[in-house]
Amino acid sequence: QITLKESGPMVVKPTQTLTLTCTFSGFSLFTDSVGVGWIRQPPGKALEWLALVYWTDDKRYSPSLKSRLTIATYRSRNQVVLTLADVDPADTGTYYCVHTMTSAAVFDYWGQGALVTVSS
Amino acid sequence: EVLLTQSPGTLSLSPGERATLSCRASQTITTKFLAWYQQKPGQAPRLLIYDVSSRASGIPDRFSGSGSGTDFTLTINRLEPEDFAVYYCQVYGSSPQAFGQGTKLEIK
Numbered sequence: 001q002i003t004l005k006e007s008g009p010m011v012v013k014p015t016q017t018l019t020l021t022c023t024f025s026g027f028s029l030f031t032d033s034v035g036v037g038w039i040r041q042p043p044g045k046a047l048e049w050l051a052l053v054y055w056t057d058d059k060r061y062s063p064s065l066k067s068r069l070t071i072a073t074y075r076s077r078n079q080v081v082l083t084l085a086d087v088d089p090a091d092t093g094t095y096y097c098v099h100t101m102t103s104a105a106v107f108d109y110w111g112q113g114a115l116v117t118v119s120s
Numbered sequence: 121e122v123l124l125t126q127s128p129g130t131l132s133l134s135p136g137e138r139a140t141l142s143c144r145a146s147q148t149i150t151t152k153f154l155a156w157y158q159q160k161p162g163q164a165p166r167l168l169i170y171d172v173s174s175r176a177s178g179i180p181d182r183f184s185g186s187g188s189g190t191d192f193t194l195t196i197n198r199l200e201p202e203d204f205a206v207y208y209c210q211v212y213g214s215s216p217q218a219f220g221q222g223t224k225l226e227i228k
Contacts, residue, residue: 047157047165047208049217062216063121096164104213106155108176110164 002026004036004097006114012091013120018084020114022097029055029075035100036080037107038071042093050095051082052105087118122147122211124220132228139196141223143209148189153213156185156194159222160205168207169194201227 008020020038027034037052051071052060061069070083084091094115098107123146133139143154154172157165167176169185172192182197196203204227209220 046221047210047219049219052217060216104151104153105217106153106167106170106210106212107157107165108167108170110166113164 002099002109004099004109004111006095006097006111008095008114008116010115011117011119012087014088014118015086018082018087018091018116018118020082020084020095020097020116022080022082022111024078024080024097024099027099027101029053029073029078029080031055033101033103035103035105036073037098037100037105038082039096039098039107039110040091040093041096041113042090045093050084052100053080054103089118092116092118121216122149122218124209124211124218126207126209126220126223128223129221130224130226132226133199134228135199135201137199139194139199139203139225141194141196141207141225143187143192143194143220145190145192145211149192149211151213153211154185154187154192155210155212156183157208157210158203158205159208165208196225199225 004024035054038050068085072081094113096113097111099109125144127142152171156169159165173185184195206222
């Protein structure tokens with residue numbers, strides 16, 4: 001049974017760095033074609049893909065946020081960490097951790113989401 | 121970068137009716153990598169359809185996907201009360217990923 005769970009701060013101040021951790025179970029990031037990614041959703045708005053890391057450690061980022069994003073893996077702990085630098089109130093939203101079993105990256109399992117508010 | 125436009129923004133139908141949701145891409149999608157997700161209030165999205173027309177595990181056969189090129193459709197036959205939600209299309213297979221802005225399916 002595949003599960004993913006996001007953890008991190010609920011409130012972050014503008015200009016700070018947001019760090020979110022995805023802890024997963026039921027699969028391994030050493031397995032061929034597996035990837036873990038992040039998607040966010042501002043309140044009442046659409047989904048926005050942020051970043052994705054594959055089993056090969058190949059990393060992909062949203063072009064519009066690439067300069068501020070870092071995705072890292074801690075495979076022995078079954079964790080993937082996303083950092084977003086220099087946050088702004090526009091970064092407020094629910095951040096989802098997602099799993100893919102294909103190199104084409106369709107997201108078949110999602111975490112419950114973590115609501116992050118950027119506010120002073 | 122591919123942009124996806126979904127229509128209509130809101131669709132009002134009654135249980136038992138058929139829903140037809142549209143997703144139009146800004147450029148031709150030459151692969152089959154188009155997916156649909158369902159999201160209910162307070163929940164994470166759920167994968168319904170991948171590779172244009174393949175149903176994900178556990179998805180009822182009243183959900184179907186079709187299309188090619190720039191025009192794609194999600195059809196839901198015989199709407200059930202639990203089908204009223206927001207639906208997103210997604211293009212994948214190359215960076216960057218892209219989602220449509222969503223279609224809200226509401227009870228009439």
